[in-house]
Every structure is written in structure tokens, then in C-alpha cells.
Amino acid sequence: MDRAAVLNHEFTVAAYTITWCIQLGYLALLGMKWRAENRDARRRGAR
């Protein structure tokens, strides 16, 4: 593999990895928000 091909491969892997990190990171954030809402609801119910 020449240097250009290696760089092309690395940039492609970086693009796919970053995309998935952003999407899954956002999904995790939504999950935490969801849990926080449920916790608040339980606390209000207990009051």
C-alpha cells in the first residue's frame, strides 16, 4: 500500500468512527435525560 492509500484509509476510518461516536453519544445523552425525567417523576410521586 502506498502512502496515499494508507492516508485515504485512515481518513475514511476517522469519518466513520467520528460519525458513530456523535450519534451514539447523542443517544446516550437522550438516555440520561430520559432517566432523569423518570427519577423526577418518581420523586414527585413520593412527595
Added chain:
Amino acid sequence: MKKSLFAAYAAVTVALMIWGFYQAIYVAPEEQTMHEVQRIFYYHVPSAMVAFLFFAISLVGSIGFLASRRNHPNRAQMFDAWALSGAEVGVVFCTVVLITGPLWGRRAWGIWWTWDARLTTTLILWLIYVSYLLLRRFAAGPQVQTLAAVLGIFGALDVPIVYMSNRWWRTQHPAPVFGGGPDSGIKDPVMLAAFGWNVLAWLAWGILILSIRYYVERRHQLYAEVEAQEALLAGD
């Protein structure tokens, strides 16, 4: 029933994502001039398409909120939840576009960024919607939703400008893949299929996270309303 439907949809979405990835990396042939780095296109373009769609949902939600906020407050809250969800998920996809684009550009053009019309208008679009989210997050008071709705409508006006930018002006950004004249379009049927599968997969994924975001926001609105009523009763 609702839970099992949601789980089935999520399972189909994950299967589509895996299939789309397989098509983009292993099935689609390597492009002759850009070689492997062209595969970024299979994530970059569908992300842009989904971002535009969700900004359009935010636009409809914002208009609906402004139209119904006086006479139908419950409906207005529903519209507001769609506006916020569309803007937030749209920003996530637009962020992907603004990161994968320069990664491709560095290899194809030799530069990370250039201030051409397509790139600049996309960055402005992203900044407008980030400011929308900051307004929603940090401002307080009864007018926040109205101000955000107005900002959301102005932000959406940038979407057709972004779309038309490489038709109206000469840009460094490649010519439109679709609808850009007789030479546009993907000629290789295998590449076209890989592109189509990835559009479908990212659209399904986008709808999945949009629906979760909408659900979380509606619950938040419900609890905020209950809390406000409790505060009013405690005040009496």
C-alpha cells in the same frame, strides 16, 4: 404493544445500519479518482439530507406553535416539542456533515476548509440552530418558546440557500449529485444501491432518535406543567 412496536422498529433500524455499512465498505466499488476516501460520501450526503428534513420538521413545529399558542395551548406545546426535537437532532446530523466533509476535503482538495458558498452557508445553518438550542437551554421566561420559534423559522430559511448554493454560485464543493443537470447522478448501479441503503438507514436512525427526543420533551412539558400547578396551589 407500543413498546414491542418500538423495539421492532429499533431492531429494523440497527439491521439497516449494519447493512448500509456493509454496502458502503465492502460492496460498493472504489471510485476511480478519489479511491477509498470517496466512501465518506455514503455517510456525509445522507446525513445532510436527514439534517435538512429535520430542520423542515422544526420549521413546521415553529409555525404550528406560533399559530396555535393563543387558542390551543396543548397543541402549541406539542408543536413546540416537535420544533425543539427537530432542531436538536438536525444539529446532530449537521455536525456529522461539518466533520465528515472536511475529512473528505483534506484528501480530495488538500485543504480542510474553504469559504465557498456551500460550506459557509452550511456553517451558518449549524450556528443558527446551535444558537436556537442555547436559547432554549439558558433563557427563561414566558417568551422563550415564541422567540425560539421565530429563530427556528429564520434558521430554516437558510436550508434552501444551502441546497441551491452550488447551483447558484461557483463552488469548490462538488456539483450536485442529484438534480444538478444532465451529468449529475450516480452512474454505477452498485454505488447507487449502496447510497440508497445508507439514505434509508440514516433516515430510519434519525426517526428513531427524533421520536425518543420528542417523547422525552413531552414528558418534560407534562412534569413542568404539574410542577407549575403545584406551585400555584401552594401559593393559594
